[in-house]
Amino acid sequence: MADARLKDRIDQLAGGAASLAGRDVLLTWQHEDVAIRFVLLAARILERAVRAGLPTRAFDRGLGISIFRDKSTRTRYAFRAGCNLLGLATEELDESTSQVAHGETVRETAAMIGFLTEIVGIRDDMFLGEGHRYMTEVAASLDESARAGILLQRPAVINLQCDLDHPTQSLADLRHLAATFNGLEGLAGKRIAITWAHSPSYGKPMSVPQGAVSLFSRFGTHVVLAHPPGYELAEEPLEAARRSARESGGSLTVADSMDAAFEGADVVYPKSWAPVAVMRERTALRTGGRSAQLADLERAALAQNAQHEPWECTAARMRRTRGGRALYMHCLPADITGVNCRAGEVSRDVFEAARLDTYREAAYKPFVVAALVLATRVPDAVDRLRRLADRLERVS
Amino acid sequence: MADARLKDRIDQLAGGAASLAGRDVLLTWQHEDVAIRFVLLAARILERAVRAGLPTRAFDRGLGISIFRDKSTRTRYAFRAGCNLLGLATEELDESTSQVAHGETVRETAAMIGFLTEIVGIRDDMFLGEGHRYMTEVAASLDESARAGILLQRPAVINLQCDLDHPTQSLADLRHLAATFNGLEGLAGKRIAITWAHSPSYGKPMSVPQGAVSLFSRFGTHVVLAHPPGYELAEEPLEAARRSARESGGSLTVADSMDAAFEGADVVYPKSWAPVAVMRERTALRTGGRSAQLADLERAALAQNAQHEPWECTAARMRRTRGGRALYMHCLPADITGVNCRAGEVSRDVFEAARLDTYREAAYKPFVVAALVLATRVPDAVDRLRRLADRLERVS
């Protein structure tokens, strides 16, 4: 995009910045198209500014606090790098289960870490029905303390993966799609296969496919979802996807095999996730610490998983895609057959051919985080982007 | 306070800044009234500056190092946020017991982490007779290395809770009192009840009541201390409190029931702490790792505790306070009956009514930390505050 057009684009999407200002980002389907588009534009401008060596600092003080209730390398780094890009220091709350539990204590902790904080990033993706609820509890507590004047500002809560959605992942993925297909406009009519794939582990979160299905369907795309019986996704993101597909002139269809989903696809996103019944039971068993039953559940889930070993993204399947050259996507790390497991999500040759592409996909995440911080917490975000676009125009 | 008067006030208390420059803050009773007053004023100005969006950076580089030998959420965050406010990066020394022990190694570690460090914040509150001593050992080591020219500057040691005192807590509490009673002057003649309260745990540090008793008694207040037999506080802070009460025209009395202490009180601070004999024995048992005896000790302490279950801050008791509306204070987290325990320090209704007030109390802590850093380590602290006051005058 020419730099002069960049400034026009900022102006066209300024409403997106306005709609995000002071908001949380918990589920992408709670935000309008213009907001999504603004975030992608901001991510792109920030990336170009860094490549051009332009200053990007927007804060002279302030903290980005992260709470990780599950492991993370990529998102943790992206959160820290994205905050650093704008001048925020980052701290991670080392939350032991006993210190910060639900109810009374969530309210208290949210207030305690909010005083000089601009962003609270949270990952809570282990238990279906809990992650999103926890984030809304934190948000409500921050609201209460902000209203009472206890907090000097209301930090924005950014979802770094919950049981329903994974916005920093799906937005980075979308940025990757836009970069690949010549802008979001280029996505109209494209066929995107989001399919379950086999993994030797059984309990991966459902947030990545749910985030992808719900977000990618906004742009006139034809999204095809495929998985074995029992691996259905949660209804809320599916309903968001159906609505978006309808409104954008695209479609959402469900196929019952990886082969069917791959047929003529422009993009494939084969990825393991847990059976929804198992996730529900796991949440239920959690109370009371019934470890014997949890072990039984795990055994049954692995047996169920093993039946679907053929759900692997192979070279033969890739040949079914459009021109045999669909874009392969993965949030990483992938389970690669013969590399880090015996029978995984993707064959070695397919992954190796796409490997650098998956790194590129991940590379957008720090900029997406920074764009979300900018949009939610920096009052003059639009002006800042205009100034950066201006300087980019001059240096290019 | 009008902003013009703010500048007068800075000038009046400039001697406080001078007396803190280059000093450690280990025990508040080692510092004069003017120093305490200066810290409170600086905390207030920094908070107003942040609310007004004014810049507060005082360092272009430099570290604040924290050493936590006990759990912390609130103080850890406050330390990081306070340092960040002034431009210091923070790091936490992850001190395993084997790497950093007493004696030789304390000297060495203190030197090793001091080279580019402005502040060393330490929490060591687990063992009576050890925490304060450890801090003085660190301070002496820093002195030695600074004298030898090995350290480029002598970092200030800030007590983030020891066995004797908890200055960042008591100063934030005092700031809260000043905000509630129209300045420190408003505290004269006020009746403040600092009382033991029951908790299902038995070993909470004594530093919070000791810090409160010794600090609050400086301002002509009538401090009433109450606890069951066996829960006496350490002599050093009590002696400081008696002296301060005498000098400021206030009083320190000891009552033998929560009811007596609450009678006509303007402020109540009901809080559990460990029996001093148990704390002493715990320190003694520590050497040699006599875990069987430690378990016995814990059992006995819990049995002793259980006898005092009626020491709970209830609505009925609150009605005994002045107008039935005393300010309820707590350093958090509180043990709340029926919320996070069966029989705790405070009833659910009393806590809920005061809950946001306790958050407000905690909210002062980052600014107190920043004020201590400013006073001890920034040579032109007074000028900086005057400039902030000047700008506050213009923006208001």
Add this chain to the structure above:
Amino acid sequence: MADARLKDRIDQLAGGAASLAGRDVLLTWQHEDVAIRFVLLAARILERAVRAGLPTRAFDRGLGISIFRDKSTRTRYAFRAGCNLLGLATEELDESTSQVAHGETVRETAAMIGFLTEIVGIRDDMFLGEGHRYMTEVAASLDESARAGILLQRPAVINLQCDLDHPTQSLADLRHLAATFNGLEGLAGKRIAITWAHSPSYGKPMSVPQGAVSLFSRFGTHVVLAHPPGYELAEEPLEAARRSARESGGSLTVADSMDAAFEGADVVYPKSWAPVAVMRERTALRTGGRSAQLADLERAALAQNAQHEPWECTAARMRRTRGGRALYMHCLPADITGVNCRAGEVSRDVFEAARLDTYREAAYKPFVVAALVLATRVPDAVDRLRRLADRLERVS
């Protein structure tokens, strides 16, 4: 050195900056003399700038990422302080063995943490033959992603201790030698004894003596290496040392006793390290987790160690050195007889006399780290140093 001469010196060594720009620092013997001299000069100027209160920030954003696969206090702090000196925020990658293994995953992780990163500092010193290889794998992955345009810049990899070398230690040691002997020129003809010493532990890395032998021999020094049979060092650093000694007009000799090594020495560096055969076997046993054999190996190694208890740096031995006053060096922490062990590397009196000197030695490390960051990652490093020298001239 007079400040005017400082600027001449910068100009003379500008080629060193050029040769380090965009490079990794894995083994000092991969870098020319002029590069080593430039790093020492930069460390000296940065230290003086900090002492004079001059600004040292070179980055407005960016991260220094550290990966510690072994314990560290000193180097960890030095890395953070050195990065902070130039304006980089630091983060530590908490790498669990399962997440980041060799092969596929190293490539991926390197890319994932490289997007906005200037420096990747790595400690991996536990297994002979593995540490250096891991660092070269990370470097190769960063190269690949940089070439593909996925990384916005190629971060420099800095060795924070591997199985072969420990550059930040040896360069800080060298800086200490230069400060003691009136510049690197003052080292010509000096006799430096690097000798094994007894410790109650058996498995200390060989990287400190290897780093010292290979680096100190560049300056016309007479390096004497001494150790019991079986404690030979790796061939690669020894070969580098022999070559440097030849080229610089110095010498490298091997003695078979501490007494012989100390005879007439200007500098002594008595330090425990593991027998090379044990280190090799440990690496081999690692695969398969043969813990019984590891326990046997440890027992045998400790028995072997015990035979060499007399290898202790005592006052009697110090009297054999030049004028009885050789400079005692240690990377810390030292095993001190009667202080933290029964029979260690050094006697209590010798260590106490030299203690502050060893702190001074360590104090150079943050500046060495900063100098390495400056040289490898800041394009106008030479100009920045000239400007600092200029300001130092004016303030002095």
